Amino acid sequence: MKIQAPKGTKDIFFEETKAWQYIENIARELFEMANFHEIRTPVFEYTELFARGVGESTDIVNKEMYSFDKEKRSYTLRPENTAGVVRSYIQNGLFKTSSPQKLWYKGPMFRYERPQAGRQRQFHQIGIEMFGIDGGSADAEVILVAMRLFKKLKLTNLTLHLNNIGCPQCRNDYKETIKTSLKDEYNNLCEDCHRRYQVNPLRLLDCKSEKCQEIFSKEPTFSVINKDFICDICKNNYNDLLEILKDAGVETKFNNKLVRGLDYYNGPVFEITSENLGAQNAVCGGGRYDGLVELLGGPSTPGVGWALGMERLISLINFEEQNYLDVFIVSDHLKESLLLADLLRGNKVKVDMAFSKAKFGKQLDKANKLNAKFAIILGDDEIEQGFYTIKNLSTGDQFRYNEISDTIACILTNK
């Protein structure tokens, strides 16, 4: 029986690894520019962290977690990283450092779902979190960093969707009003909506069923949807954010059906979607989570952040970087060529060799296929008489040097 990678996981190698590194390098550089600091938290945590942090009512906690028991404690592979970062923030007393605290992370996340385009069971996120600032400037900061990142990656066809889901008070009022307005039509709603009605009424409005949408477009629900339910405090912060986004020239699509599936969100929430993805078209998502630090046992601290999906981002990048070598050593003297390779590498020359005694024609062929700029030929003549033959593979010119330093100089000047 052949063993293959588990469903929803995949191997990343060759060109794809290069694309990952390309994105990670650009992200890291940008985060440093904005003074975000990297944090690395465990890949698994105690299950209760996610149960409390992400929320008992969420799909993630209810059916998507990889959990296991060891010595009477339950652990879970992290399905997302905000809860873990907040746990670390509290445990290590980071709230005692001067505000704001700005952190970023990258790494694998795990959710037990049916894989489809843009969705895997092990997937990777890059994310940022910002603690300690409750005004709209912090929301603007993280959104601007996200937009800047996508700009640096030269991505187009992106849309920033924004909504304000308010504080727990005004949101609860809204939820109850929606539920009340739909009471008479409850039996006509679809099966999914029956569940949404109980678990997350805000999500009702986003149902894809035409029948449900028809109900929502009629009174009394229609006027409930269009009524402004946000309280004054929530509104002020939100307006600050909107003004900054406007002045920064960020195009924003307001979407009052945008609801996040994690319990900790409040206030402004956002998603960045791409037209070039499949059904799972959000490449980045996040929002404010002012209650989370306190919920997990820390001091009352506002927070805001986002995460982007690496696999989805990778599929949007057209990344072409050719592999190349500075030098390929053509030789039938394995020991001498290996020692030479080591020496060259010490001088910042990218070098490889055939590790065989194949005919020189074959080895040159391989040098060419590996996109080497030079071949250094190290055969009987060179070894016995003590010189180096170096061939420029694009021009075909061939030189001999008695000193290795001249050989290296030749390579580096042509690099």
Place this chain on the structure above:
RNA sequence: GCGAGUGUAGCCAAGAGGUUAAGGCCCCGGAUUGUGGUUCCGGUAUUCGUGGGUUCGAGUCCCAUCACUCGCCCCA
């Protein structure tokens, strides 16, 4: 958990019940025994995801099973 589709070599594939399973890429060998890129010649599937069935005969039809893909739900 629900719905749909697809499985032929490392990759892309032709094949529609009839003797030896096209072709292309990659890889390997040779023409060219220490000098590449082009060209030419040759080689690589006892077998079509797996198991069973129908048939004189199955990659092709039927059933089951596994894997993958896409969609719902939900999320990055």
